[in-house]
Amino acid sequence: MKIARILAATASALLVAVALAACTNAVTPGSAPSHDPKTAKIGLLLPDSVTxxxxNADKPYFEAELKSLCPGCKLLYANADGDASKQQQQAExxxxxxxxxxxxDxxxxxAAASIASDAQANGIPVISYDRLVASKHLDYYISFDNEKVGQLQAQALVEKLQADGKGTGDHGILMLNGSPTDNNALLFKKGAHEVIDESGITLLAEYDTPGWDPAKAQDWVTGQITQYGNxxxxxxxxxxVLAGAAIxxxxxxxxSPLRPVVGQDAELAAVQRILAGDQYMTVYKAIQPEAEKAAQLAVALTKSERPRGATTVRVAGASIPSFLLPVTPVRASNVEATVVKDEFYGPSTVSEICTDYKSACAKHGIG
Known part of the structure; x- marks a missing residue:
């Protein structure tokens, strides 16, 4: 009996010791482990190489701002190349x-909710960048007003068709939506439907493009042309990217003539198509301030600072401090006042746009 009591006491002591050790090593969710903010490692995870x-913009702008704010900080960068499992491995x-x-991003x-959860469990803050992660385990969200993007796109298309007396009866439009796994795509779609559904314009068909894959988008549009013709x-x-596939x-x-096609992102090829008359419009989102703001928040978090968000966004039952940046519709008439003025493609923006489009640029007073 005496031996049994000794063994029981020993076992109890061991359990207490293990429990105390676990408490000592545990990381409080949402509180980062101790790091030197002057030499901190910042992880940047981007979603794909198709866009x-x-x-060309997000990574270099983020990296430049990080270096400016924290010369000793190290950027760890990875692109998921359109693969959620790969992004999970990169985060781990x-x-x-x-x-x-x-x-x-x-x-x-x-799927990325598990990344945010794992990070919080390790005391690492997470900034949801450009696309909203479907998780409550976020410290900040920074993006654009994505419903507004869809509204601007749809409004431009609806107004063009109404001015031309098109899009009603057995004639109408196609909707080529983004990836169903991308929260931004759902917001673009929601904003666009708010305009289109009230416009009287006929919606012939719509498609949610898996992974934003332009090849799949082009195949779908080709099939719709076979079905609906002119x-x-x-x-x-x-x-x-999808606009280019549709065109x-x-x-x-x-x-012939080409039908009006709207897109967004103000990609170089799209702006060239707009000047050449192949694409009707795009939506300009100034990526530099978005990327720079993300870098500023990241550096602040390494110092345990918590800047106040401009607004909040609800996700998974939580209110996330957020920054939603404005967006601008771009047609041929205001390319000069937007992407050129902001040097969106760098100091050589004009030559980037105009080298192979000299007559189109001259027509619109660019160059």
């Missing part, structure tokens, strides 16, 4: 390397 802006690698903050908004009076495309389908089918 040109991520490699960054956590293992000891990042102080994760800036996460999710390829799949729902009853198609215009095309809503959720971004400029390629129209050209391949020898549709």
């Amino acid at each position: 040109a802006r991520y490699e 690698s960054m956590l293992a390397q000891g990042v102080s903050v994760l800036v996460l 999710p390829f799949d908004s729902k 009853r198609i009076d215009g095309i809503y495309a959720a971004n400029d 390629a389908s129209l050209k391949a089918a020898d549709v």
